[in-house]
Amino acid sequence: MTKKNYISAALCLAVSIAIMISTSMNFLAAREVPMPEWGPSVTEVKMLSDWFDGLAGTNGDTPVYVLKGEKEGGAALVLGGTHANEPSGYMSAITFIETAVVEAGTIYVIPYTNHSAMTHNDPGEGNIQYFTINTQSGPRTFRFGSRATNPIDQWPDPDVYVHYPSNQQLSGSETRNINRGYPGRADGNLTERMAYGVAELIRAENVGITFDLHEASPEYPVINATVAHQDAMNIASEGCIELLLGGIDMSLEQSPTNFHGLTHRELGDYTDTMAILMETANASQGRLRGASSVEQVLGGLDRFYVINEDLGMLYVPFDESGHPIEERCGRHLQGVYEYISAYNNANPDDAILYSGVPGYAELFLMADPATLGGPHLGSYLK
Amino acid sequence: MSKKIITLLLAGVMMLSLAACGAKEAAPAPSAPSAPAASAPAAETTGLTEAFAESPILVTSGGQSADYQMIATVMGKVGMDYEVSNLCTSADLGDAKTLIIVVGGSSKGLGAAGIDADGELARLEELIAGAESAGLSIIAMHTGGEARRGDLSDKFITPIFEKADYAIVVTAGDEDGLMAGICANNSIPMDAIASISEVTTVLPAAFK
Numbered sequence: 156m157t158k159k160n161y162i163s164a165a166l167c168l169a170v171s172i173a174i175m176i177s178t179s180m181n182f183l184a185a186r187e188v189p190m191p192e193w194g195p196s197v198t199e200v201k202m203l204s205d206w207f208d209g210l211a212g213t214n215g216d217t218p219v220y221v222l223k224g225e226k227e228g229g230a231a232l233v234l235g236g237t238h239a240n241e242p243s244g245y246m247s248a249i250t251f252i253e254t255a256v257v258e259a260g261t262i263y264v265i266p267y268t269n270h271s272a273m274t275h276n277d278p279g280e281g282n283i284q285y286f287t288i289n290t291q292s293g294p295r296t297f298r299f300g301s302r303a304t305n306p307i308d309q310w311p312d313p314d315v316y317v318h319y320p321s322n323q324q325l326s327g328s329e330t331r332n333i334n335r336g337y338p339g340r341a342d343g344n345l346t347e348r349m350a351y352g353v354a355e356l357i358r359a360e361n362v363g364i365t366f367d368l369h370e371a372s373p374e375y376p377v378i379n380a381t382v383a384h385q386d387a388m389n390i391a392s393e394g395c396i397e398l399l400l401g402g403i404d405m406s407l408e409q410s411p412t413n414f415h416g417l418t419h420r421e422l423g424d425y426t427d428t429m430a431i432l433m434e435t436a437n438a439s440q441g442r443l444r445g446a447s448s449v450e451q452v453l454g455g456l457d458r459f460y461v462i463n464e465d466l467g468m469l470y471v472p473f474d475e476s477g478h479p480i481e482e483r484c485g486r487h488l489q490g491v492y493e494y495i496s497a498y499n500n501a502n503p504d505d506a507i508l509y510s511g512v513p514g515y516a517e518l519f520l521m522a523d524p525a526t527l528g529g530p531h532l533g534s535y536l537k
Numbered sequence: 538m539s540k541k542i543i544t545l546l547l548a549g550v551m552m553l554s555l556a557a558c559g560a561k562e563a564a565p566a567p568s569a570p571s572a573p574a575a576s577a578p579a580a581e582t583t584g585l586t587e588a589f590a591e592s593p594i595l596v597t598s599g600g601q602s603a604d605y606q607m608i609a610t611v612m613g614k615v616g617m618d619y620e621v622s623n624l625c626t627s628a629d630l631g632d633a634k635t636l637i638i639v640v641g642g643s644s645k646g647l648g649a650a651g652i653d654a655d656g657e658l659a660r661l662e663e664l665i666a667g668a669e670s671a672g673l674s675i676i677a678m679h680t681g682g683e684a685r686r687g688d689l690s691d692k693f694i695t696p697i698f699e700k701a702d703y704a705i706v707v708t709a710g711d712e713d714g715l716m717a718g719i720c721a722n723n724s725i726p727m728d729a730i731a732s733i734s735e736v737t738t739v740l741p742a743a744f745k
């Protein structure tokens with residue numbers, strides 16, 4: 156080898172090492188998932204492994220915020236971050252934790268249901284990794300994660316994912332999608348164990364009503380929608396009418412009996428909870444959007460979706476004002492409120508009463524449009 | 538030299554394949570988005586002028602969207618008595634004097650009911666024929682708005698609305714005037730309402 160080769164090889168090696176170091180630091184930093192502050196009714200923060208120790212010490216274990224009322228009552232569970240790339244889900248859960256004043260009953264809130272999915276991004280999506288919101292205490296940075304469990308925690312994917320216990324077959328990548336893993340199993344893969352932990356919590360605490368908060372791309376048909384297990388349809392109908400009366404365009408769907416692994420199917424089948432899932436419109440998901448940006452995530456803005464609306468490709472109205480995070484969290488939080496109210500009407504002895512959480516009017520309708528897209532939501536966060 | 542280039546290329550390909558291995562599967566392609574209506578045609582409909590319907594009432598779905606459950610909930614809220622069955626046939630009409638069909642297609646709902654669109658259509662045709670021969674009044678409702686339009690929902694609209702004695706439609710779902718046109722052409726009284734909340738006034742007004 157000539158001297159020249161040594162120099163170019165050394166240079167290449169140095170550049171490779173520099174890239175490795177910077178990307179490794181970036182990858183490892185994503186494991187620091189920002190946590191909610193304690194709101195007025197938080198009495199303790201447990202871990203999901205307190206209900207199912209098969210998660211202890213894994214990246215699938217996740218904090219469970221316990222909000223207890225002074226009076227006895229029923230129990231509710233709010234799941235945020237089932238999909239860590241659907242920010243209105245976990246931002247609604249965080250807002251709930253930081254603002255709710257629970258008067259009766261207990262509300263369990265899991266901000267990051269798939270904690271592992273929060274610790275990485277979908278590389279092919281070019282997604283943002285972080286976004287910052289100005290809150291009462293100053294700027295706070297939140298994560299934007301992936302739809303699925305981090306492959307560093309669960310790998311490799313099989314070619315075909317066979318759901319337990321239905322034997323339904325799905326694409327191998329769905330093995331890491333917790334919302335295809337319910338009711339889960341104690342000796343399953345990490346994603347199945349996470350799902351099992353949620354089901355165990357529901358069974359142990361007699362959770363009467365469970366919410367799973369999602370977002371979908373504007374070109375996905377089930378959007379601005381509530382999907383409910385058949386046992387929850389009476390409550391869901393009543394709550395949905397209240398939402399419609401409050402000016403929230405919401406359609407109600409009954410969970411298909413033959414589509415397995417989802418909260419609204421399996422938690423209803425394998426526990427006694429009323430299982431309800433809600434979807435809002437996320438401009439940072441989907442195929443018809445422009446390059447990823449914070450404006451998509453928080454502002455809900457994307458000019459390509461405006462064009463696609465004109466072409467009739469979308470299932471939600473989409474104009475230059477977009478669908479800001481306040482509108483999306485407002486829908487979720489108002490939904491939780493109305494469905495819990497309907498639950499209380501049906502179960503007066505097991506009522507769950509709370510106040511203080513901003514709803515659709517506070518977060519969106521009454522807000523100064525100039526403050527939408529993060530600042531207004533931040534004004535409710537500690 | 539060429540060996541070096543090949544090695545570099547191979548290394549590049551390997552990096553690319555690594556970079557793409559976490560991509561999630563493509564989102565489902567939209568099958569039938571409801572296109573915004575260009576303009577509403579000038580179909581002249583008239584609202585209901587006097588009460589005609591009688592109890593007992595049977596409520597069913599036309600397309601298995603959950604809208605029928607919401608209407609049942611609204612009826613309960615205003616104190617109306619009714620039976621509800623999403624899969625009833627003419628054999629289930631019993632002593633009912635009015636049949637309310639809440640129209641809206643939902644693939645999730647069809648899945649939940651374990652029936653396909655053609656089976657649902659056949660059920661409704663049999664039910665409507667039975668109701669007509671038994672002399673029931675038929676009220677067709679479409680309250681799901683724009684979300685309950687598109688290929689699947691539209692399949693159910695014409696056969697049900699044509700047979701109705703009275704129709705109630707939330708305007709956001711009829712911007713193209715499909716239902717208004719059917720009602721105008723068949724002299725069916727139709728009330729167009731702005732939101733489902735107005736069902737609480739127009740529906741009870743139809744009952745004697």
Ligand SMILES: [Zn+2]
Nearest residue numbers: 238241369370
């Ligand atoms: Zn989701």
